[in-house]
Amino acid sequence: MIEAQGLTKRYGAKTAVDGISFTARPGLVTGFLGPNGAGKSTTMRMIVGLDRPTAGAVTVNGKPYADHHSPLNEVGVLLDAKAVHTGRSALNHLLAIGATHGIGRKRVDEVIALTGLESVARKRVGGFSLGMGQRLGIATALLGDPATLILDEPVNGLDPEGVIWVRNLARFLAGEGRTVFLSSHLMSEMAQTADHIIVLGRGKVIADSPVADIIALSTGTAVRVRTPDAARFAELIATHGGSAKSTEHDLLVVNGMAAPQLGELASTSGVVLHELTPAVGSLEDAYLSLTQDDVEYHAGGMAAASASPTPSAAPAPASAAAAAPTTNGALR
Numbered sequence: 001m002i003e004a005q006g007l008t009k010r011y012g013a014k015t016a017v018d019g020i021s022f023t024a025r026p027g028l029v030t031g032f033l034g035p036n037g038a039g040k041s042t043t044m045r046m047i048v049g050l051d052r053p054t055a056g057a058v059t060v061n062g063k064p065y066a067d068h069h070s071p072l073n074e075v076g077v078l079l080d081a082k083a084v085h086t087g088r089s090a091l092n093h094l095l096a097i098g099a100t101h102g103i104g105r106k107r108v109d110e111v112i113a114l115t116g117l118e119s120v121a122r123k124r125v126g127g128f129s130l131g132m133g134q135r136l137g138i139a140t141a142l143l144g145d146p147a148t149l150i151l152d153e154p155v156n157g158l159d160p161e162g163v164i165w166v167r168n169l170a171r172f173l174a175g176e177g178r179t180v181f182l183s184s185h186l187m188s189e190m191a192q193t194a195d196h197i198i199v200l201g202r203g204k205v206i207a208d209s210p211v212a213d214i215i216a217l218s219t220g221t222a223v224r225v226r227t228p229d230a231a232r233f234a235e236l237i238a239t240h241g242g243s244a245k246s247t248e249h250d251l252l253v254v255n256g257m258a259a260p261q262l263g264e265l266a267s268t269s270g271v272v273l274h275e276l277t278p279a280v281g282s283l284e285d286a287y288l289s290l291t292q293d294d295v296e297y298h299a300g301g302m303a304a305a306s307a308s309p310t311p312s313a314a315p316a317p318a319s320a321a322a323a324a325p326t327t328n329g330a331l332r
């Protein structure tokens with residue numbers, strides 16, 4: 001469990017984290033999202049005592065990080081996968097860290113198997129790809145079998161198979177009752193991994209809700225309408241308080257009118273419908289809509305794109321059942 005109360009960090013005149021309060025609970029994957037510079041890394045660093053809060057407080061499993069006698073057994077952390085002794089093998093890296101907490105070879109071998117590092121365990125870490133480095137960082141976080149995991153951008157640099165592996169691992173660990181707190185820039189990835197989302201914008205919490213609620217609250221409800229009479233139906237919609245955008249010759253995306261109203265209008269006007277689908281916004285839509293005023297560094301067109309959410313497939317529900325340990329203990 002991670003509990004932050006009024007957590008604040010100022011660097012001179014710059015307020016990186018501005019009085020945030022949130023809880024990341026056991027048994028859930030909590031996604032930590034926000035544009036570049038929103039304050040995610042600073043928050044994570046404060047959680048594990050690497051930065052001192054200017055004001056407020058944060059506890060992990062009920063205590064400030066520094067008060068834990070055996071922190072590796074309480075909190076597993078991946079903040080910077082490159083922060084390793086590059087001359088050491090992965091095995092020796094894990095043995096060295098384990099030695100600080102009386103963790104021996106058996107557990108080291110377990111986390112090597114769990115993270116799929118067996119074939120490179122005796123190779124120098126300096127020669128590792130970004131993806132292998134991420135796996136080693138996750139292995140290090142898991143070493144003490146902690147109840148809370150904090151992973152900063154864990155899918156950074158991973159190939160699609162690696163991304164799925166992290167997703168299943170996160171779900172599996174939460175399914176075991178652990179608190180899993182992870183940041184990512186990949187919103188679609190978060191939609192499939194997280195149960196709960198906290199969104200930061202300019203150092204403040206701008207959303208703190210279950211994934212489904214964030215999507216429902218932040219995106220407009222659009223309806224996809226397919227009809228051979230698209231132009232006429234678009235005009236009719238406009239006279240009934242809706243607005244229709246045409247993306248293909250026979251497809252309209254309608255805002256401002258619900259599917260039953262559209263069905264009735266079509267029926268009374270003699271318009272043939274081939275499709276009438278209420279569309280659920282994606283987490284990307286929700287995220288862009290939430291953060292459009294809080295982005296420090298705008299990419300061209302980003303804010304404009306966020307102004308009119310387009311419908312897309314509903315995110316797959318996060319499911320702990322998705323992760324299944326393989327015979328060697330690794331996860332698929």
Ligand SMILES: Nc1ncnc2c1ncn2[C@@H]1O[C@H](COP(=O)(O)OP(=O)(O)OP(=O)(O)O)[C@@H](O)[C@H]1O
Nearest residue numbers: 011014015016034035036037038039040041042043
């Ligand atoms: N040591 C520091 N000194 C001064 N300003 C800092 C320092 N560390 C972070 N900041 C500023 O604080 C703000 C939050 O930074 P932080 O790295 O926490 O954001 P972030 O959400 O993790 O961003 P990113 O996704 O780019 O990693 C940024 O404006 C950053 O420039």
